[in-house]
Amino acid sequence: MNKTVWVIIVVIVVLLGGWWFISNSGSGEPAAQTGPIEVGFIGPLTGDAASLGTASQAGVQAAVEEINAAGGVNGRQLHLTYEDGQCNAQQATNAASKLVNQDHVVAILGGLCSTETAAFGPMAMQAMIPTISYGSSAPNLSQMGAFFFRDYPSDAGQGAFGADYMYNTLGARKVAVLYHISEYGTGIKNVFEEKFKALGGTIVSEEGAEQTATDYRTQLTKIKAAKPDYIYSPMYPAGATAMFKQAKEMGITTKFLGGDALSDTKLQSDVKSLGLNIMFTQLKSDLPETFNAKITSKTGGTQVTVYAATAYDAVYVLASALKTATGGQDLANAIRATSYDGVSGHIQFDANGDVAASGYAVYKFDNGASTLVQ
Amino acid sequence: MDYFIHVAILASIWGILALSLELVVGETGLVSLAHAAFFGIGAYATAILLKIGLNFFFAAPLAMAVVAAVALAIGLVLSRFKGDIYMLASLGFTSIVYSIFLNWQSVTNGPLGLPAIPRASLFGFSFSTIMSYFVLVIIMLALVYAFCRWLTRSSFGRVLHAIREDEEATSIFGYRTTHYKLLVFVIAAMLAALAGGLYASYISFIDPSSFMVAASIFVLATIILGGLGNVRGAILGAFILIMFPEALRFVGFPADIAAQSRQLVYGLVLILLMLFRPQGIWGTFRL
Amino acid sequence: MAIAVQIAFNAIVAGAMYALVALGFNLIYSTARFFDVGYAALAVASAYAVLYFYKTLGLPLVVSIPLGIIIAALLGLIIEKIIYRPLRARKASGTVLLVSSIGVLTVVQALIAIVFTSEFQSLSRDIGSTRVFQFFGGAITETQLIIIAAAFAVMIALGLTLRYSYFGKAIRAIADDEEVARIVGIPSERLIGIVFFLGTAIGAIAGIAIGFDSGIQPTAGLALLLGGIIAAIIGGIGNVWGGVLGAFVLAIVENVGVWLISGQWKAAIAFSVLILFLIFRPKGLLQK
Numbered sequence: 003m004n005k006t007v008w009v010i011i012v013v014i015v016v017l018l019g020g021w022w023f024i025s026n027s028g029s030g031e032p033a034a035q036t037g038p039i040e041v042g043f044i045g046p047l048t049g050d051a052a053s054l055g056t057a058s059q060a061g062v063q064a065a066v067e068e069i070n071a072a073g074g075v076n077g078r079q080l081h082l083t084y085e086d087g088q089c090n091a092q093q094a095t096n097a098a099s100k101l102v103n104q105d106h107v108v109a110i111l112g113g114l115c116s117t118e119t120a121a122f123g124p125m126a127m128q129a130m131i132p133t134i135s136y137g138s139s140a141p142n143l144s145q146m147g148a149f150f151f152r153d154y155p156s157d158a159g160q161g162a163f164g165a166d167y168m169y170n171t172l173g174a175r176k177v178a179v180l181y182h183i184s185e186y187g188t189g190i191k192n193v194f195e196e197k198f199k200a201l202g203g204t205i206v207s208e209e210g211a212e213q214t215a216t217d218y219r220t221q222l223t224k225i226k227a228a229k230p231d232y233i234y235s236p237m238y239p240a241g242a243t244a245m246f247k248q249a250k251e252m253g254i255t256t257k258f259l260g261g262d263a264l265s266d267t268k269l270q271s272d273v274k275s276l277g278l279n280i281m282f283t284q285l286k287s288d289l290p291e292t293f294n295a296k297i298t299s300k301t302g303g304t305q306v307t308v309y310a311a312t313a314y315d316a317v318y319v320l321a322s323a324l325k326t327a328t329g330g331q332d333l334a335n336a337i338r339a340t341s342y343d344g345v346s347g348h349i350q351f352d353a354n355g356d357v358a359a360s361g362y363a364v365y366k367f368d369n370g371a372s373t374l375v376q
Numbered sequence: 377m378d379y380f381i382h383v384a385i386l387a388s389i390w391g392i393l394a395l396s397l398e399l400v401v402g403e404t405g406l407v408s409l410a411h412a413a414f415f416g417i418g419a420y421a422t423a424i425l426l427k428i429g430l431n432f433f434f435a436a437p438l439a440m441a442v443v444a445a446v447a448l449a450i451g452l453v454l455s456r457f458k459g460d461i462y463m464l465a466s467l468g469f470t471s472i473v474y475s476i477f478l479n480w481q482s483v484t485n486g487p488l489g490l491p492a493i494p495r496a497s498l499f500g501f502s503f504s505t506i507m508s509y510f511v512l513v514i515i516m517l518a519l520v521y522a523f524c525r526w527l528t529r530s531s532f533g534r535v536l537h538a539i540r541e542d543e544e545a546t547s548i549f550g551y552r553t554t555h556y557k558l559l560v561f562v563i564a565a566m567l568a569a570l571a572g573g574l575y576a577s578y579i580s581f582i583d584p585s586s587f588m589v590a591a592s593i594f595v596l597a598t599i600i601l602g603g604l605g606n607v608r609g610a611i612l613g614a615f616i617l618i619m620f621p622e623a624l625r626f627v628g629f630p631a632d633i634a635a636q637s638r639q640l641v642y643g644l645v646l647i648l649l650m651l652f653r654p655q656g657i658w659g660t661f662r663l
Numbered sequence: 664m665a666i667a668v669q670i671a672f673n674a675i676v677a678g679a680m681y682a683l684v685a686l687g688f689n690l691i692y693s694t695a696r697f698f699d700v701g702y703a704a705l706a707v708a709s710a711y712a713v714l715y716f717y718k719t720l721g722l723p724l725v726v727s728i729p730l731g732i733i734i735a736a737l738l739g740l741i742i743e744k745i746i747y748r749p750l751r752a753r754k755a756s757g758t759v760l761l762v763s764s765i766g767v768l769t770v771v772q773a774l775i776a777i778v779f780t781s782e783f784q785s786l787s788r789d790i791g792s793t794r795v796f797q798f799f800g801g802a803i804t805e806t807q808l809i810i811i812a813a814a815f816a817v818m819i820a821l822g823l824t825l826r827y828s829y830f831g832k833a834i835r836a837i838a839d840d841e842e843v844a845r846i847v848g849i850p851s852e853r854l855i856g857i858v859f860f861l862g863t864a865i866g867a868i869a870g871i872a873i874g875f876d877s878g879i880q881p882t883a884g885l886a887l888l889l890g891g892i893i894a895a896i897i898g899g900i901g902n903v904w905g906g907v908l909g910a911f912v913l914a915i916v917e918n919v920g921v922w923l924i925s926g927q928w929k930a931a932i933a934f935s936v937l938i939l940f941l942i943f944r945p946k947g948l949l950q951k
Contacts, residue, residue, distance in 0.1 A: 021623040047635030048773070050882050052781035059632065085625065086635035091489075091579055091586050092386060100625060103379035120491045120581040140488055183478055183927055185487045185583070210479075210927040214886055216877035219673040220918045221926040227666050240783035244877035247785075251795050252669065252802045272785055300632070303782040407758050457941060460698070460757060464896060465941050468934035471889075475931035597762055636776045643769030647746060650763035654755050 038081035039074075039324060042101030044112030044122065045137075045313075046089040050214055053240065054307050055114055058136060059084055060300035061310035062111060065317035075324045080317075087113045091121035098122035102129050108329040109133065111316050114309055116140035116185040123150060132334045134320060136313040140185050141193070144354040149334045151355035153319060153346065154312045155285060155362075157186075160261060161193025161236075163362040164283050168194075168232060168259060169201040171364075178207040178230035178256075180221055180245065182237045187213070190236040190261050206230050211245075213238055218245040219252065226254050233258045239266035239307065243273060250276045257281070265365065265372060267294060268305035274370040281375060284308065285347035286363035293345045308346070315344030381510050387618040388513045389575050394598045394610035395524045396567035399560050401596065402604035403528055405540035406557065407459075409592040410450060410466040411568050413473035416587030417443050418569025419576040420477065420484055423493045426577060432496030436573040440566040447565030451558045470589050477584035489583030496577045509578055516574060517611070520567055524607045527563075536560060601649060603659030612657060620645070665800030670918050672801045676876075678914030679807075679814035680869055684891025685898065685906030686817055687865035693838035693901035694858045695751065697760035698892070701742060701767030703884030705863050706870030708771055709735030710879045711779050713871050714786055732867040739863025740856055742767055747859075748852065768884070775881040786874035810872045817865055818907050825903060834858060838901060866891075893933055897940040899947025908948055912936075 043062055046055035062082060070079045083105045085097035094113055101107045102125065110126055113119040114137035126133045127147035135143070135152040144156060168174045177198060181187035187210075195205055207228040209221035222245070225233060233256050237245065242264060257279040264270075264282035273280070293314070294306045323336035342349045347361050365372040393415060400408050421439035426432060450469050457465050477484050484490070495504045496512060503509045527533050538546040539553050547553045576582050594617070602613025621642055629637040684706070691699050713731035716722045722730075746767065750760055787793070787806075794805040825831035836844040837851050845851050873879060873887060890913065891906075898909020913936060920932035940947065 021619075021626060048639050048776065048781075050880070052635075052776060052882070053783055053880065056632070056781050063632075084634065086638070088635075089585065091581055091583060095579055096383065096386070096622060097625075099379045099382040100622070103377070103382075117489060117581075117583050117585060120489060120583075121579055124492075124580050142488070142491055145492075183487055185489070188481075188487050209925065212930065214882070215929075216873060216883070216886075217673070217677055218926075219676075220670055220921040223666055223669045223673065224922060240878060240880055243783065243785060247877070251793075251804045253795070253797075268782060301780055301782070303780045305782045453938065453942060457945070461896075461941060461945060463758075464698075464892070465938055468937045468941075471934045472931045472938075475928060475934075479927045479931075593762075593765060596758070597765070600758065600762055633777045636773045636781075639769055640773035640777070643766045643773060646766030646769065647763050650755070650759050650766065651746065651749060654750070654753075654759045 036078065038079045040105055040107045041080055041082050041320065042098075042105060042107035042110040042112070043082055043084045044087045044094055044097045044101070044110060044118055045084075045114045046118070047084070047086040049088040049090070051089040051115060051238075053305060054137070054238070054309055055087075055089075057297060057301060057305055057307045058114055058309040058313040060297045061136075061313035062317050063300055064296040065314045065321075069317065069321050075321050080321065083107065087115070087118040087122075089113075089115040089117055091117050094118035094122045095125060098125050102126065102131055107131065108324075108333060109320055111136060111313065111320065113138060116143060116189070119143055119146070123147065126150075130330045130334075132320075132329075132337055134316045134337070136316045137309040138185075140189055144356050146355070151337055151351050153316050153344075153349045153357050154309070156356055157189035157193050159356075160283055160362065161190040162197045164190070164234065164236075164259060164261070165194045165197035165201060165203075167283065167364060168234065169198060169203050172232060172259070174203065174231040176204050176206045176228075176230050177232050177234050178209075178225040178228055179205055179234045180209050180211070180218070180225060180237070181235065182213045182241055183210045184213045184238070186238065186261070186263065187236045191234075194234060194236070211241065213241060215241055216244050217248075219248050222249050222252055222254060226252060226256075230256060232256065235259070236261035236263070238263050239269040239305075243269050246273045246276055246278055246280070250278055255279075259283070259364075262308045264367075265289075265308045266305060267307075267371070268303070270367055270372055271304065271370045273367070278367070280367040281364055282367075282372075283362055283364055285357075286361045286374075287311065287345060287347040289345050311344070311346035315342065315346045315349060318342060318344060319349055378506055381506050383619060383622050385506070385510050385513050385578060387615045388510075388517045389571050389578070390595065390598065390618055391517050391611040391614040392520050392571040392574070393568055393595050394602065394614040395520050395607060396564040396571065397595045398599050398604070398607060398610040399524060399527065399536075399564045399567075402599060402606070402610070403533060403536040403540065404557055404560055406561075407463040407596070408454070408466045408561070409463055409589060409596065410454070410469050411564075411595050412587045412589060412591035413450075413470045414443050414447060414565040414568035415572045415575070415591065416473060416477060416584070417446055418572025419582050419587070420490070420572075421569070422573030423490045423576040423582055424483070426494050426496075427490070427492070431498075432573070432577055433498060436570055439573050440569045443565050443569035444562050447562045448558070451561040451565075454561070455554050455558055467589055467592070470592055474584055474588050477587060484584070487583060487585075489581055490576075491581045493576050493580045493582065495580070496574075503577075513574055513578075516570065520570070521607065521611065524610075528607060532556070597646065599656075600654075601656050603656030605660035606656075606658040609656055609658035666922070668799045668801035670922050672798075672803045672807075674911070674914040674918040675811060676803070676807045677918065678911035679811040680872055680876075680887070681890045681894040681910035681914055682814045682907040683817060683865055683869035683872065684887055685894040685910050686814075686821060686903065687862040687869070688888070688891050689895045689901060689903060689906045690821070690834075690858055690862040690865070692895070694834060694841075694855050695743075695747065695760075696841075697747075697757040697764070699747075699764045700761065700885075700888065701764040701771065702739070702863065702866050703888035704768045704771035704775075705735045705739050705742075705884075706866040706887065707879055707881065707884040708738065708775060708870075709867030710786065710870040710874035711775055711784075713874065714779070714784055714879075717786065728871060731871060732864050735867040735870070736860045736864035738771075740860040743856055743859040748855075772881045772884070779881070781881055783878050783880045784874070785878040786871065806875050810876065813868055813872070814907070817868065818903065821865075822903050830854070830857070890933065893937045896937060897944075897947055899949040902947065902949045905947050905949035912948070
């Protein structure tokens with residue numbers, strides 16, 4: 003091998019050695035009963051879901067700053083390490099492995115995507131690290147383990163509530179479904195359709211679109227032709243903005259009911275001039291203007307997504323539990339015993355770590371914001 | 377320590393993938409972007425078989441057989457193409473397979489993925505600790521490496537090199553080049569499937585997003601970095617491209633733009649590599 | 664009947680966007696001979712530039728859009744000079760150029776995310792305000808008509824330039840055989856730089872169009888680009904009119920496919936069309 007190759011190999015070895023050295027010099031024994039409390043965060047900070055992940059990160063940052071400014075937990079400051087899960091199974095496990103083994107966190111807040119949580123969950127359970135997910139909704143996560151909690155509701159709750167509301171309160175019998183093919187959209191849609199049909203309703207049209215799609219016109223054309231009473235639309239905000247605009251252009255006047263991702267403030271503001279009738283389900287909460295301001299001042303944008311609120315609350319729930327326990331089984335027990343009223347609603351965990359699904363409400367788009375309907 | 381072993385396990389799995397793509401791209405000169413599809417089919421097939429209770433050491437070979445059949449079909453279509461068109465068609469196949477993963481919900485559970493995939497076990501011993509799985513993966517990597525080295529140095533390998541250098545001349549000499557290309561394509565696909573099975577059993581959760589075109593491009597980047605035409609280069613490239621982004625996690629970027637900054641650095645490194653060392657580190661063959 | 668009309672309109676608008684992407688892409692590919700994936704990110708970057716000028720600074724559209732296009736085109740030119748030109752000078756293979764363009768894509772996307780955040784953005788100041796026209800039961804908006812007009816304008820301008828101007832003939836010579844062109848005295852390096860400038864500008868129009876029509880995120884480029892590439896291939900790569908034809912064929916097949924099958928399979932339909940064409944008519948609909 004010639005000289006250049008040797009140089010490259012030496013450089014690589016030096017870099018790897020440096021990496022090893024840096025990563026090992028800070029860790030070692032986890033901090034004892036003094037010093038900062040190490041907590042980890044996993045979420046999609048880059049990639050297609052980045053807008054949601056960065057907003058959630060802002061929620062966590064806001065909460066951490068407030069708690070630390072008020073003296074921390076038992077006099078100890080919270081120290082957050084933010085890792086990028088990229089909404090990807092492998093990246094999430096890398097992130098979790100680093101947080102657990104290198105940063106020696108006592109708890110993990112994450113992931114946002116069910117993909118992330120399902121992937122790193124088993125590792126966290128095995129290491130007995132309590133994990134609070136602020137955004138993963140896949141129903142099967144309820145079986146993740148004794149150290150798993152989520153302050154974001156399982157699809158099983160939201161989809162069923164949507165179906166019930168649609169059939170019984172709105173009186174809809176023929177519904178068209180337009181959803182994003184993702185663990186969020188597909189998950190809610192599956193539960194919704196099952197429940198709605200069980201109640202006696204008919205799904206007259208079901209159209210899916212990829213999460214990154216910008217053109218919903220043909221799906222909307224088919225839905226319009228099926229003449230539904232209502233359109234159920236569990237979609238993410240970016241695509242929903244385009245979809246609503248295109249629906250209006252095509253002259254669709256049918257009313258919409260969506261999922262909690264539609265609580266996104268940017269979406270609500272962007273579509274306010276369309277004059278469409280849009281409602282969505284969400285955990286009953288009261289997002290005060292002050293909370294929205296906290297998030298937007300951090301992100302520099304205008305978007306406040308539902309996950310920012312649940313992430314913010316997750317920090318407070320964790321901090322509350324940390325007052326009486328420092329880690330492992332004790333901490334898990336303390337989290338399970340916590341009852342907290344946050345910006346995302348009332349939080350209390352059942353035996354599976356799920357948040358009680360009974361606190362749902364329906365909101366309506368109202369001139370750039372949303373108001374409670376029932 | 378566990379963190380490093382975890383990263384090493386993943387690097388080894390991608391090393392097997394890199395080796396398998398090396399056979400096709402480096403030895404034969406065909407730029408295939410289809411590997412993510414075979415990786416994915418192998419992962420899903422193994423996962424489904426593991427979940428119904430089959431032992432890993434039966435499930436993986438079965439998955440490899442399934443992938444061989446699919447690869448044969450895809451390879452037959454691809455064998456009509458050359459160069460850029462070949463690459464584009466293989467990209468098309470990967471996207472179609474990804475769409476199938478996403479929409480064939482009764483089998484793959486669509487975007488919700490398959491959770492709780494059991495770990496491989498042998499005669500009652502379960503590879504459930506991270507160290508034991510690392511040993512398993514390293515042994516697999518060594519076996520695949522030995523196989524690839526043997527293959528590339530055999531007379532079969534020499535014919536592949538001849539095809540790479542000048543396919544027309546090789547066929548004039550009487551070699552059925554299409555058969556050789558197809559065979560190496562199927563073998564490579566089976567190795568990718570093995571990597572998929574190891575991946576599924578380790579991470580214990582798979583979903584379509586791990587098997588998009590980006591994964592194929594990543595494997596291609598690893599072997600270009602490591603150097604084409606060199607089997608060792610494939611493993612080196614995989615290890616570097618897996619470890620490098622992880623190493624970047626420790627660089628102190630400001631929190632709200634840390635992840636994006638890492639992407640920035642990653643992209644810059646790709647560009648610089650192509651500018652200053654396009655034949656990779658140990659390459660003997662320039663595409 | 665109304666459905667068919669609406670689907671036809673949808674296809675025409677989608678086709679126009681693919682056509683713009685294909686036009687720029689074809690131009691770059693036929694001369695520089697590699698798949699420039701970074702092109703996608705620059706298209707998105709121009710949309711963000713327009714966002715900055717139009718929404719943040721409040722400049723009028725007639726100023727913001729040209730500024731956005733020029734900025735993106737300049738970026739394309741700079742990238743060509745410092746990255747692709749040295750690579751091509753050493754006869755780097757198409758794959759190496761492809762990987763470096765992936766690096767460019769990653770870098771540009773990351774920069775956009777750092778500066779503008781990853782939030783999705785819509786370029787229009789007031790979303791519901793564009794006029795909607797009804798023809799034969801199908802709806803089409805003013806913005807969409809503008810996009811279609813722009814696509815045809817670019818296509819005609821480019822086609823005429825390539826056929827009749829000295830520049831166009833030189834480009835065609837380079838596309839045919841670069842070495843010979845250079846021997847004959849054509850300053851190929853400089854011209855390729857201009858090609859990148861123009862090609863990126865055309866792509867920028869597509870990016871801005873999407874920004875107005877639906878919205879953008881830093882990662883929005885790739886999906887758009889793939890559609891454009893498929894369009895260019897099935898139309899006959901390197902052929903200007905072919906790219907446009909391919910774009911409309913693709914859009915029609917996609918939308919009819921979604922109509923008859925389901926929205927979930929849209930991407931699979933697009934790639935199946937690609938593969939079928941590659942099998943049965945690899946040179947595309949229109950030969951060069």
